[in-house]
Amino acid sequence: MSGTLASALAEATIRTATPLFLAASGELLVERAGLINIGLEGVILGGAFGALVGATHGGNAFGYATGAAAGILIMLVFAAATLGMGADQIITGTAITLLALGATGTLYRTLYGASGAALSIQTSTPLAIPLLARLPVVGVALFAQPAVTYFAYAVVPLTWWWFKKTHAGLALRAIGENPAAAIAAGIPVRRYRLVATIVAGALGGIAGSVLVLAQAGTFVEGMSAGRGFIAIAIVVLGRWKPIGVGLAALLFAATTSLQYLAQATGFDIPYQLVLALPYVLTLAALAGIGGRATPPATLARIE
Amino acid sequence: MLGGVVVLIPILLAALGFDAEAGMLALFRGSLGSSYAIASGTLVRATPVILTGLSVALAFRAGVFNIGAEGQLLAGAAAAAGISLIPGVGSSYASSWIALLAGACAGGAWAGIAALLRARFRVLEVISTILLNFVALDLVGYLVRGPLQESQHIYPQSATIAMAARLPRILPASRLHAGFGIAIAAASVAWWILRFTAAGFRLRAVGANPDAAQVAGEIDVVRTTSRAFILSGAIAGLAGAIELTGVTFALYENISPGYGYTGIAVALLARLDPLAVVASGMLFGALEAGASAMQRDAGVPSVVVSIVEAMIILGLIVAWPLEVGAASKPSEGVAPSESREPELNT
Numbered sequence: 141m142s143g144t145l146a147s148a149l150a151e152a153t154i155r156t157a158t159p160l161f162l163a164a165s166g167e168l169l170v171e172r173a174g175l176i177n178i179g180l181e182g183v184i185l186g187g188a189f190g191a192l193v194g195a196t197h198g199g200n201a202f203g204y205a206t207g208a209a210a211g212i213l214i215m216l217v218f219a220a221a222t223l224g225m226g227a228d229q230i231i232t233g234t235a236i237t238l239l240a241l242g243a244t245g246t247l248y249r250t251l252y253g254a255s256g257a258a259l260s261i262q263t264s265t266p267l268a269i270p271l272l273a274r275l276p277v278v279g280v281a282l283f284a285q286p287a288v289t290y291f292a293y294a295v296v297p298l299t300w301w302w303f304k305k306t307h308a309g310l311a312l313r314a315i316g317e318n319p320a321a322a323i324a325a326g327i328p329v330r331r332y333r334l335v336a337t338i339v340a341g342a343l344g345g346i347a348g349s350v351l352v353l354a355q356a357g358t359f360v361e362g363m364s365a366g367r368g369f370i371a372i373a374i375v376v377l378g379r380w381k382p383i384g385v386g387l388a389a390l391l392f393a394a395t396t397s398l399q400y401l402a403q404a405t406g407f408d409i410p411y412q413l414v415l416a417l418p419y420v421l422t423l424a425a426l427a428g429i430g431g432r433a434t435p436p437a438t439l440a441r442i443e
Numbered sequence: 444m445l446g447g448v449v450v451l452i453p454i455l456l457a458a459l460g461f462d463a464e465a466g467m468l469a470l471f472r473g474s475l476g477s478s479y480a481i482a483s484g485t486l487v488r489a490t491p492v493i494l495t496g497l498s499v500a501l502a503f504r505a506g507v508f509n510i511g512a513e514g515q516l517l518a519g520a521a522a523a524a525g526i527s528l529i530p531g532v533g534s535s536y537a538s539s540w541i542a543l544l545a546g547a548c549a550g551g552a553w554a555g556i557a558a559l560l561r562a563r564f565r566v567l568e569v570i571s572t573i574l575l576n577f578v579a580l581d582l583v584g585y586l587v588r589g590p591l592q593e594s595q596h597i598y599p600q601s602a603t604i605a606m607a608a609r610l611p612r613i614l615p616a617s618r619l620h621a622g623f624g625i626a627i628a629a630a631s632v633a634w635w636i637l638r639f640t641a642a643g644f645r646l647r648a649v650g651a652n653p654d655a656a657q658v659a660g661e662i663d664v665v666r667t668t669s670r671a672f673i674l675s676g677a678i679a680g681l682a683g684a685i686e687l688t689g690v691t692f693a694l695y696e697n698i699s700p701g702y703g704y705t706g707i708a709v710a711l712l713a714r715l716d717p718l719a720v721v722a723s724g725m726l727f728g729a730l731e732a733g734a735s736a737m738q739r740d741a742g743v744p745s746v747v748v749s750i751v752e753a754m755i756i757l758g759l760i761v762a763w764p765l766e767v768g769a770a771s772k773p774s775e776g777v778a779p780s781e782s783r784e785p786e787l788n789t
Contacts, residue, residue, distance in 0.1 A: 178510070178569060217757075227760040230508050230569055234707055235756035242749025249744045250459055361746070369573045376570060412585035419574045419581075423556075426571065427564040 143277055145404050150281035152397035153390065154289065155355060159184065159347035160389040161292040163371040164378070165299045166343030168385050171375055172303070172316045173336040178233030179218055180344055181368025182240030187211040187348025189244040192259065192359040193251070195352070200264050204288065204349045211345020212338055214240055219337040223330060237368070245361045263357045264288065286354045288346065295343065296386035303382060312336060344368070373422050379429065388425075395421050447758070448730070452751060456743060465741040473736020474729035482617035484736075487690060489728025491516070491699070493626040494682035495706025496724050497633055498675045500715040504637065505671035506650040511557060511572025512679040513703025514579035515550040519680025520687045521583050522549030524591060524601050524694035527608040527687075538608040543625070543684045550680015551673045553579065558672035562665045568672070576703070584696050591694060600695035610689040622685035627721060629678060634717035646671050679703060701749075705731070708752045711759050727752070 163184055170177050177183075190210025195203030218236050221227040252259055264286035272283040303309040314322045315329050322329050347367070352359050374392060378385030395418040402414050452470065453463040474485050495512040502509035523542040532538055557575055560566035584599070586592075591601040610620040637643035648656040649667045656662040682702065691698055709727050713719035730752075734745035 176569075178573075221757055221761055225761045227757070227764065230510075231707070231711065231756060231760050234510065234704070235753045235760070238704060238708075238749050238756070239753035242746050242751075242753060245746035246459055246744050246750065250461075366573075366577050369570075369577075373570050373574060376567065410585050410589055412581045412588065415584070416578045416581035419577045423560065423566070423571060423574050423578075426566045427560050 145401070146277045147281050148400055148404070149394075149397045150278045152400050153393045154281055154285065156393035156396045157389050158285075158289050158292045158354070159350045159367055160371055160374060160393060161296055161386060162343045162350070163347035163368060164374045164385050164389055165295045165382065166340030166347075167371050167375050168299065168378075168380065168382060169312070169336045169343075170340045171380060173312050173333045174316045174319060175222065175333060175337070176229050176233070176372075177215070177218055177337070177340065178230050178372065179214070179236035179240075179368075180233075180340075180371055181364050181366065182237035183211045183214045183341055183344035184348040184351075184364040184368045184371075185237075185244055185362065186214040186240045187345030188352045188359055188363055189248065189348075190345060191349035191352045192248075192261065195261050196259070200262070200353050203261075203353050204346060207349030207352070208342040208345040211343070211348065212341035215337045215341030215344070219334055223333055223337070241362060244359075248359060248361060259358050261353065261357050264354045288350055288354055291346075292350070296382060299385075300382035308332075347371075370418075370422070373426065377422060377425050377429070391425075392418050392422060448726070448751065448755070451754060452747075455747065455750060459747070461743050462741060466737050466743045469737045469740040469743070470730075470733035472733075472740070474733035479617060480732065480736075482614050482619040484732030485725065485729040486623050487618050487620070487728075488732045489725045490620075490623045490626050490689070491682045491686050491702040492705045492709050492727050492731075493630060493721055493724030494685065495679050495702050496709030496713060496720040496727075497626075497630050497706075497717055498679040498682070499706045499710035500713060500717060500720055501633060501637075501646070501671055501678065502675035503710060504650045504715050505646045505668050505675075506653060507558075507561075507668055507672045507675065508567075508569045509554065509557070509572055509672060509675050510569055510707070511554065511575050511676070511703070512682075512706045513699060513701065514572065514576035515553045515676040515679035516683035516686070516699050516703050517576075517579040517583050518553035518676075519546030519550040519683030520694055520698050521579075521586055521591075521683075522546050522680070523684035523687045524604065525586070527604040528591065528602055532608075534605045534607045536607070538605075539610050539688050542604075542608060542688050543681060546684020546687070547677040547681040550683065551677035553680065554676020555669075555673045558669040558676075561672070562669050580696065583694065583698070587695055593693075598695075601693050603693045604688065608688060609692060610685065618690070620685075620689035622689040625681070625685060626724070629681070630717045630721045633678075637717060642670075679706070700731075705752060708756050711756055714763075 163180055167177060167180055187207040187210050191203040191207030194206025214236055217239070218232055221232045222229050266284045266286055268284040273279050275283070303313060311322065311327045312332055314325070314327060315332055319329050348364060351363055356363065370392060374388045375385055377388035398417065399411065399414040402409050453467050456463040456466045473480055475481055495516060498512045498515070499509060523546040526532055526545040527538060527542045532541060553575060557568050557571040560571045561568045587599045587601055593600060593602045610622050613619055613621050613624060637647060645662050645667045648660055648662055649664050653664045657664045686698060687694060705727055709720060709723045712723035730748055734748040737743040738745040
């Protein structure tokens, strides 16, 4: 394997992994609090659109803020229905994805013309980290990235640290393990769950912003392209552990980047089948851990 | 409910800055404005969503969160195309029936993967069926660029199936095809099975309370849910086969504009009742047929319908909670999935 190919693979891996680190870490928070948000796909999509609107008005930094805000807004709909009114989470999640798909599609055409002419945004400039960016092969791929990528790198260990070392992290885990006991211990369960959904909304929204502001440079209807669903699978694959989730995201991203390898080496594998590979491998991995995994804390049954 | 939708849409249109009156007129013309609009618009669009709605309703009744009707529909459409394009099969007398059977089997098999993963490896079906939706889409993408591509090898779609392989039209001077009748029949049979047969009772019992069904009813929970899951997939697969042999006549990637997801809204609006699915499917069929006219005649993006569907789902699930699926409520943090998992008595 030549050096250029290896660095292209590394670059593609990071490109795929960045939004997944963010979105999956957010989903992890929510699930450890005892909720499952199938609507993450809609949160990412809403974030992408919010980022577009913000960036066209106030530049990229503002775009990330509006992207995060859009993600939070969608998660507040989820929270209002599930936490506020006790609605079924899976159905609510499905509905908010549909809602985001319809709202972003309609608003995009309303705000930017019926044709949806390709709107171009200057993507965030990479910031090379001294020394690290000079590493052979992977240096540029990993360490000459926009600032948001470093944020995504940081979110994974930060989540780990937060769960492990802070009082609030412990409380959140307790809520997922045993809400009745958490209530008895005086932990405000509903408030924790609400905050978890808000943080997850922000992270999902930033994940969507990455797609627009750091990668595509434009918005396309439905551009989240399943990343939200993948992030949910990644949380399971990572066995509901922050570092595991980070590794699972990397693994999925690396598998995805194999399509470039197939192209580059001229292997005669049909492209679409290579595209399906990450999904198939995720399913296989879920089956592999399914039987053996200790029941995840969030999904622990209360007898 | 219908009244709610009729009030909701113009408010939504006005809020988004569209001409609400022109939009509503186009919506009406495209869905109910003429006998042609009813037959070729509403009922043709209702056919696949009645079936996916039925698919979702049966699965949810059994406590199976099958979000994968979309992928199962695609599997069904692909199988129907594949078998109809085999020389000899596609021109025989019974070819459309063979195609429908193949579609149902493919949809059932596609759901069967998720059913197996759930029963054997405890993989949440919500996740596995969504992943399988993507795999199905990629698979169709591969088929229409590979083995099933039309003979010119230019367009990413299959060849058109022979006249003999197409479903017969059931109303002169319209596009309404026999698939509509099949959808009604399927809903009626499902209603009868649920209501009057032992299998239907087991399905309902398992969905309502798997533990009680296992302990008090001595029902094999895993077998019952797996069967319901596969049946649900078979119905979605049938929807795909009917869409292919009745409407599109060729396989391509965008053959379904989200019929599988619309099916969830259809099923919920019908309160998971198979007969009510027919009515709610027709409502959504009218909505989607009208939305196409709205985009064409009034410049309102048809994707507005997704907002309406989402609002219907949210409104219903809040105002009128379902008994099944109650397990995934946040109260007391009972596991969304674990509590639906059957107890495996060894």
